[in-house]
Structures are given as structure tokens and as C-alpha cells.
Amino acid sequence: MFDRLSFPQPWLSLILFASWQFLNDGVSGASVVMGIILAWAIPQITHGFWPERPAFIKSWRMPAYLVRVIRDIVVASFEVAKLILSPRQPRPVFVSYPLELEHPLAISILASTISLTPGTVSVDISDDNRILLVHALDAETDDEVIDAIRTRYEKPLLEMFE
Amino acid sequence: MSQFAEYAICLLLLTGGAFTLVGAIGLARLPDFFTRLHGPTKATTVGVGAIVISSVIYFSSQGEGIGIAEILITVFLFMTAPVSANILAKAAMHIGVSTVNNTRGKPWEQ
Numbered sequence: 434m435f436d437r438l439s440f441p442q443p444w445l446s447l448i449l450f451a452s453w454q455f456l457n458d459g460v461s462g463a464s465v466v467m468g469i470i471l472a473w474a475i476p477q478i479t480h481g482f483w484p485e486r487p488a489f490i491k492s493w494r495m496p497a498y499l500v501r502v503i504r505d506i507v508v509a510s511f512e513v514a515k516l517i518l519s520p521r522q523p524r525p526v527f528v529s530y531p532l533e534l535e536h537p538l539a540i541s542i543l544a545s546t547i548s549l550t551p552g553t554v555s556v557d558i559s560d561d562n563r564i565l566l567v568h569a570l571d572a573e574t575d576d577e578v579i580d581a582i583r584t585r586y587e588k589p590l591l592e593m594f595e
Numbered sequence: 596m597s598q599f600a601e602y603a604i605c606l607l608l609l610t611g612g613a614f615t616l617v618g619a620i621g622l623a624r625l626p627d628f629f630t631r632l633h634g635p636t637k638a639t640t641v642g643v644g645a646i647v648i649s650s651v652i653y654f655s656s657q658g659e660g661i662g663i664a665e666i667l668i669t670v671f672l673f674m675t676a677p678v679s680a681n682i683l684a685k686a687a688m689h690i691g692v693s694t695v696n697n698t699r700g701k702p703w704e705q
Contacts, residue, residue, distance in 0.1 A: 517621040548677030
């Protein structure tokens with residue numbers, strides 16, 4: 434029964450508590466109480482959905498990855514904007530992307546990155562977690578999309594999670 | 596407010612507005628569901644990002660400190676946008692929404 438009183442995800446609890454204080458525009462008695470309740474309840478409810486934590490993440494590589502992703506979002510946004518405003522038709526394509534990553538958390542980070550960068554959306558993942566279906570707005574060949582994802586995002590994530 | 600801050604805020608607001616507009620045009624102009632998904636979810640990321648940064652600059656130049664709320668808005672947006680795009684795409688795939696004729700490749704059946 435003490436399981437119910439614990440914090441199964443200490444970092445998640447801490448982040449929830451801190452962001453609740455920020456949302457409340459300053460720390461007060463009420464916000465601390467509510468923050469503790471949320472920091473306890475949300476991890477308890479969502480505990481079953483979390484993938485097992487990887488043994489070791491090289492988290493110091495994360496900032497460099499984030500900088501690259503933000504840069505790519507800006508650059509690719511201009512390309513998509515140009516495509517939308519130009520009269521020519523886009524050449525959309527569904528690409529089956531063979532994953533090298535194995536950890537569920539790493540795959541979900543990769544899928545989110547693909548969806549965030551303009552021009553590509555991750556649509557689905559195969560049941561055995563081996564193939565990611567990606568929809569690209571405008572691409573000449575499949576390999577172009579696969580190479581871009583492989584070198585820009587999957588390689589750094591592989592280094593982070595292996 | 597300094598001259599520089601004013602220009603920076605104007606520039607960011609105009610950029611943000613332009614990108615949001617382009618996202619809306621994309622929604623209207625692109626040919627099928629999957630391509631339309633790209634317009635609003637993407638161009639808007641930069642649009643909202645620019646507007647939020649201009650808000651941060653405005654309130655910090657007014658001497659009210661850096662707005663944490665704006666940063667939280669950005670974080671939540673960047674966390675939820677890919678998930679909603681993914682769910683929309685997946686739902687469309689299961690219903691079997693038709694794709695534009697020149698699409699290469701097919702969504703798989705599972």
C-alpha cells in the first residue's frame with residue numbers, strides 16, 4: 434500500500450511541481466499544496482504508460498541536439514512557406530523509415546522531432562518497432578528523406594542512448 | 596523602451612504574423628489531408644515562437660522580469676504539437692482518407 438504514497442518518477446514530479454509554481458505566478462501556500470498533489474497524482478496515474486528507463490543516457494548531448502532541431506525548424510519553415518506560396522504542386526511521399534534505434538523513449542523522441550520539423554510528419558510505427566512510416570510534403574526520392582533523418586537526427590540519438 | 600527593443604518586437608511580430616498567415620494559406624491551398632497537416636502544424640510553430648519571443652522582450656523591457664509563462668507556453672506547444680499531428684495522421688490512415696494522385700508510396704494496412 435505504500436506504493437500509492439511514493440513518487441515513482443522523481444524527475445517528472447519535480448518538473449510538474451516547478452512548472453505549477455511558475456504557472457501560478459509566484460510561490461504561495463495554495464500553489465505549493467496543489468503542486469504537491471499534482472506532482473504525486475500525475476506520475477501515479479500515468480505510471481503504467483511509461484517505458485522502462487534506459488540504463489544510461491548521455492544527457493549532456495541533449496543541448497546540442499536541441500539547438501540543431503530548433504535551427505532546422507526555422508530553416509525548414511522557410512522552405513515550407515516558399516512551397517505553399519509557389520504555384521507548383523508539392524510532391525508528397527510516404528516513406529518507410531527503417532529504425533536503428535531500439536529504445537521506445539529514443540524512438541518517441543525521434544518521431545516527435547520528425548513531426549516538429551516542417552515538411553515531415555511521422556504517421557505510424559510498425560508493431561515490432563522496426564519501421565516508422567513518415568509522410569513528407571515535398572521530396573524527389575525516398576532516399577533523400579531517409580538520409581536526412583538518418584544523419585541529422587538518428588545518429589545523434591543513437592550516440593545518446595547507446 | 597529602447598529603440599532597439601521596439602524594432603526587434605516589430606520584426607518578430609511581423610514574422611510571426613506572416614508565418615501564421617502562410618500556415619492558413621497552406622491549409623486552404625494544399626491538395627489532400629496529409630499535405631494539409633503540414634501547413635498549420637509547422638509554419639505555426641515558428642509563427643507562435645516568434646510572437647512569444649516578442650512578448651518576452653516586451654515585458655522584460657518594461658522591467659517586469661522575464662515572463663516564465665511565455666517560456667512554458669513554448670514548451671507545452673512544442674511538446675503537444677507533434678503528438679496531435681501524429682494522432683491526426685494515424686486516424687486519417689485508419690479511416691483511409693484518400694491521398695492526392697501524385698503521392699508516391701502508400702500508408703500500410705495494419
